[in-house]
Amino acid sequence: MKKDSLIISKKKFNSRLIVGTGKYKSMTECAKAIKISGADIVTVAVRRVNITNKKKPLLMDYIDPKKITYLPNTAGCFNSDEALRTLRLAREIGGWKLVKLEVLGDKENLFPEMIETLKSTEILTKEGFKVMVYCNDDPLMAKRLENAGAAAIMPLAAPIGSGLGILNKINIQIIRNQTKLPLIIDAGLGQASDATIAMELGCDGVLVNTAIAKAKKPFEMARAFRNAVIAGRQSFLSGRIEKKIMGSASSPKKGII
Amino acid sequence: MRKKIKIKINGKINKIDDKTKLSDLVKNLKVPLKKVAIELNREIVDKKNLNKIILKVNDKIEIVHFIGGG
Numbered sequence: 001m002k003k004d005s006l007i008i009s010k011k012k013f014n015s016r017l018i019v020g021t022g023k024y025k026s027m028t029e030c031a032k033a034i035k036i037s038g039a040d041i042v043t044v045a046v047r048r049v050n051i052t053n054k055k056k057p058l059l060m061d062y063i064d065p066k067k068i069t070y071l072p073n074t075a076g077c078f079n080s081d082e083a084l085r086t087l088r089l090a091r092e093i094g095g096w097k098l099v100k101l102e103v104l105g106d107k108e109n110l111f112p113e114m115i116e117t118l119k120s121t122e123i124l125t126k127e128g129f130k131v132m133v134y135c136n137d138d139p140l141m142a143k144r145l146e147n148a149g150a151a152a153i154m155p156l157a158a159p160i161g162s163g164l165g166i167l168n169k170i171n172i173q174i175i176r177n178q179t180k181l182p183l184i185i186d187a188g189l190g191q192a193s194d195a196t197i198a199m200e201l202g203c204d205g206v207l208v209n210t211a212i213a214k215a216k217k218p219f220e221m222a223r224a225f226r227n228a229v230i231a232g233r234q235s236f237l238s239g240r241i242e243k244k245i246m247g248s249a250s251s252p253k254k255g256i257i
Numbered sequence: 258m259r260k261k262i263k264i265k266i267n268g269k270i271n272k273i274d275d276k277t278k279l280s281d282l283v284k285n286l287k288v289p290l291k292k293v294a295i296e297l298n299r300e301i302v303d304k305k306n307l308n309k310i311i312l313k314v315n316d317k318i319e320i321v322h323f324i325g326g327g
Contacts, residue, residue: 020327030325045326048267048319049293051286059323060292075326085299089321092294092301160327187327209327 004233006205008182009098009130009151011069013040016199017229018071018184020209021045024218027062033212034063037222043073043100043207046086046093065094071132073100078113080120087124098151099124100186102134110160110187114141118148125149134186137171139178146179153181154207157198158188161210165194169201176202192221192228199232200240264316273312280307286320293322 005012019039024030034042042063050056063070072090074083080103087099101120105113112135124131125148132152133145142153155175158164166172166185176183185198186207195206208225215221260275266286273282279302283290295302296319297310312318 021325022327024325027325043327044323046294046321047324047326049288049322051267051288051320054287058289058292059325070323072323073326088301089294089296089319090323092304093292093321093323 004237006182008132011098013069014038015040015226015229016205016233017195017225018043018205018207019212019222019225020073020207021059021063022075022209023213027057027059029218030213031062033218033222034068036219036226037212038226039068041069041071043071043075043209045073045075046090069098070094070096071098071100072096074102075104077103078105078107078116079103080116080123083116083120084123087129088127091129097128098130098132100132100134100154112136112156114138118144121145121148121150132182132184137168137175139171139174142175143178146181150181152184152204153179154184154186156187157185157194160187162188163190163211164188165190166197166201169197172198172201172203192224195225195228196232196235199229200236202236205229262312262314264312264314264318266318267320277312278308279310279312279318282312282318283307283320288320289322293320295320 006016015038017037017039018041019034019037020043021030074086077083077086083103090096103113103116104110114136121131121133130151132154133150134154135141137155157166182204184205184207185203189208189211198206212218212221261272262275263270263272298317
């Protein structure tokens, strides 16, 4: 069988599961969960260095950016200026060009502010960034992001951290049918089966943080998501049967006694 | 004794010696240079040029790195 890699901006990744590195109890727990998940890409945040407490553990000491692709994220940014500033700094840290753009519009529901997101995508793309864009599950906006040069479309399943699963499968399918760009479900997944559903809808990958980090057993959940993404992808590639209203017997009628 | 000046590092006021070089400040703070990015008054500083920058009163420095996030 041909190797089924996830390709983003011409770069190949073995795993279709991208995981966030936030909300874990410790760096050790985070690093172990990521290893179990099999993820090749992890999202990371850009924040101030603690200059008074130098003993605080550094993410890079636990997750080697040479072995796992860091995807700098603009989480916590509420306008284009903040997002651009964050990603330019991220690029300065170590030359990262593949980034996740996330511009939020509301502190309660954490929905993306799509006007600012679109604006930022255009600017970042011109500056040479490969922008994976967190967005609403709106096919029209997804199209505009694609036209603006996005490297991947990353619609939410549901609000960040909500664990509600994919709320609007039809929208995701419409987006899938209209774009050849990598389509990655980002935010709102609650359990492994949500990831399978995303993959069965034809998505190229899923991004999960809270559902793993905040599960009662994060390592087991990391494994479950790893398997769920593989299962969903295989199911999608295998071509499901048509849906029918009436039953269709599995055993032949001939030879019934 | 050298004159002291006030600057802001990551949002906090710090008193440093007048005419301190940015490279010396970063060294004193024991910042792991390869793992951070530095901004001076909202402009990203090329890490190769740290020793060419002499800090002035009210300079605002931001030193950032990667932490866990979604």
